[in-house]
Amino acid sequence: MASKNLLLMVGTAKGLFILKRSGNGRWSIDGPHFSGLAVYSGFLDQRKGRNVMWAAPTSWHFGAELCKSTDMGKTWDMPEKRRIKMPANTKASLENIWQITAGGDNDSLYVGVAPAALFESHDQGETWKLNSGLWKHKHRKEWVPGFGGLCLHTIVTDPKNANDIKIAISTGGVYQSADGGVTWNVTNSGVSAYFNPDPYPEFGQCVHKIARHPKKKKLFFLQNHHGVYRSRDGAVTWEEIETGLPSNFGFGLTVSESGSAFIVPLQKDAERFTCEGKLRVYRTRDEGESWQPLTKGLPQKNAYEVILRDAVSSVGDNIFFGTKNGKLFASMDDGDSWKMIEGSLPEICFVKAYSI
Secondary structure (H helix, E strand, C coil), X not given: CCCCCEEEEEEECCEEEEEEECCCCCEEEEEXXXXXXXEEEEEEECHHHCCEEEXXXXXXXXXXXXXXXXXXXXXXXXXXXXXXXXXXXXXXXXXXXXXXXXXXXXXXXXXXEECCEEEEECCCCCCCEECXXXXXXXXXXXXXXXXXXXXXXXXXXXXXXXXXXXEEEECCEEEEXXXXXXXXXXXXXXXXXXXXXXXXXXXXXCEEEEEECXXXXXXXXXXXXXXXXXXXXXXXXXXXXXXXXXXXXXXXXXXXXXXXXXXXXXCCCCCCCEHHHCCCEEEECCCCCCCEEECCCCCCXXXXXXXXXXCEEXXXXXXXXXXXXXXXXXXXXXXXXXXXXXXXXXXXXXXEEEEC
């Protein structure tokens, strides 16, 4: 069912925009916040009715910062002391903040960064610490940066089990913890790293995104550098689900409340634009056994668009995605039809959708 009142956080290469849709179906837009700065991640914490907004603007001169708003984006704090900073003993510097998300309990937050590190807060973001279990993982020295750097870009938590944390690293692959981040196990079985001498290594896969089914908690979907996969055992082992797709390369992935999974295939690694110049979203309603192209309302000629890994989002059965050309599209019917709601934003880095 389509939600009447919606909020979108849309991070771009030149700032953050906040869009709202009221009951009359009209969209309003506010921004840019952090004008001129790239914003690669954001999060609206709605737990306990607190409505705290987080965003991570990045300056090429000053680096990345984690900022907070308690009035739905009207004002933002810019703390003198950085919330997220690599400890001196790591001999590493913070390159970017790629992901902000809720932990499994009501007060925890997690942040994924480059260089492939996880930060955690257990007091609603007042204090932060580096997750040492992942930082000291024995595989770290062998992880290789992807095109966007060595980034921890996806965090999946379970609101019913605070100890269950799953992450994706480019190019490390999928890792998960069953003890709240104390220890981490690698879970890439079945996922290809075609560029390696061993095409199915224990780790080193360039995973672009993972997402969990909203009702079947052991069912996950994965978009790899080349490959689309499904796991039915809690993201431990994976199998290919590519039948009906024009390409197995892409970045964005989301699963709607109905359980439909959505991806936007791109031509191939060396080209990275929509296949055949047609903007088509692909949907599966049978857990990846088949895929259907969704085109109603989307341009099917000379549409050479690029959709980044966090630029696809859903809330309820409302699906949204943005492109590097600054176009923002919405479907209010689980992908059956689409409408462009903004057409000239800066390059869209992420989209996050919420019901308000």
